[in-house]
Amino acid sequence: MTWKNSGRAREGRPAALTVGLFGGLGSGNIGNDASLEAMLSYLRTDHPEAVLDAMCGGPDLVRARYGIPARSIHWAPGHQSARGLQRLAVKALRKPVDAVRIAGWVRRHDVVIVPGMGILETGLPVRPWQFPYILFVLSVAGRVFRTRVALVSVGANVINQRMTRWLLCRAARLACYRSYRDALSREAMRQMGQDVTADHVFTDLAFALPAVSAEPGDPRTVGVGVMDYYGSNDESRRHAAQRHATYVAALQDFVLWLVDSGRRVRLFVGDTNGSDDRVLQSILAGLQEARPGLGAAQVTAEPVRSYGDLMRAMAPASTVVATRYHNVICALKLGKPTISISYAQKNTALMTAMGLSAFCQDIGALDGAALIGQLNELERQAPQLRTAIARYNAELERAIAAQFAELTAVLFPVAGRRPARRRLAGR
DSSP states (O other), X not given: OOOOOOSOOBTTBOOOOEEEEEESOSSSBHHHHHHHHHHHHHHHHHOTTSEEEEEESOHHHHHXXXXXXXXXXXXXXXXXXXXXXHHHHHHHHHHHHHHHHHHHHHHTOSEEEEESSSTBOOSSOOOTTTHHHHHHHHHHHHHHTTOEEEEEEEOBOOXXXXXXXXXXXXXXXXSSEEEESSHHHHHHHHHTTOOOTTOEEOOOGGGGXXXXXXXXXXXXXXXXXXXXXXXXXXXXXXXXXXXXXXXXHHHHHHHHHHHHTTOEEEEEOSBSSSHHXXXXXXXXXXXXXXXXXXXXXXXXXXXXXXXXHHXXXXXXXXXXXXXXXXXXXXXHHTTOOEEEEESSHHHHHHHHHTTOGGGEEEGGGOOHHHHHHHHHHHHHTHHHHHHHHHHHHHHHHHHHHHHHHHHHHHHOGGGOSOOOOOOOOOO
16 A cells, blocks of 8 residues: 655655654553653654644643643543433444544544554453544554554553454554564464564563663662552453452552561552542551551652653652552663562563563462562662663663664655664653
């Protein structure tokens, strides 16, 4: 297929390409926004002539924070306020109207980039008529209107739900470019019948963002990342509340042990939509009840609204125990010896690549005594682990440079060059 260049030539040169950024951006997931941030920095550094905008989950935040035009993926995002027949009508119309709106937006672009994110995975609950349907519409529209759709450093897993699997696999197949954040994702797509011969593995885009600090942190301070966890897509919803309660109780007991052992604790979340914060507040309330005289300096929970905030919240800690995938990434980017409470294979794959496989626990079988033992061992090995993490971070910088160079070659052929990579600008 011949892909379009809809711009008008000026002074004998092709016009700037129109580039759209698509996905659950600005809607509360800090990791998703980190991927957007990394992609914007690449585009503005290597392709400043590109005309950028976004179709996303949180257009207000994207416009305000990143300074690009943005619109919502969904029509009538406030439809919950409707009642009776009006509400039923809005729900019935929403999906077809979303499809028309997405197709119209795609048509106005030369390139649409889905920057990172676990768009091809179901480690957390997702229904086929949610993002899988939206991504399928995007890729179909790209084929129809000859717009280059690129899925860049995305995550994937083997999907067991038939309709969800069909939609996501077709969406991936119709995209003009695919790359993955780890070998696990590429292999999952191969197992589901995708031809991955030309698809490359690089790393998660969040690793492109510069660390705010290279300091090792206070050796008696532990960072603990919490998550509003209820299970995966493959697990029964009937036991979701019990899984959540068991996880929160185990984490609360661990934080209590940290305090009793004389350590300071820094709690942080991984999203900004309030769900993780409810877990954090529950842990704080439990601590206050169990230790009413607890000093305010012993357990802190700084507000986190962005990936930069998350880095700054983690920086004073020497070690980190985290659940959300991008909390683990953030800790490792800062060079922190880290324990991952893993809710998906991607966590374990990342920790294994970093040489930290001994410091993982499955969230469904979280063992408090084992977690304490792992932390003690993590602190004992901290100097050697920091050296190993720094070495792997250097490898990831090279992988990020290769990802962006390949993206330029595939999506910006009119530029006629592969620009030298420069350090990404700070936030």
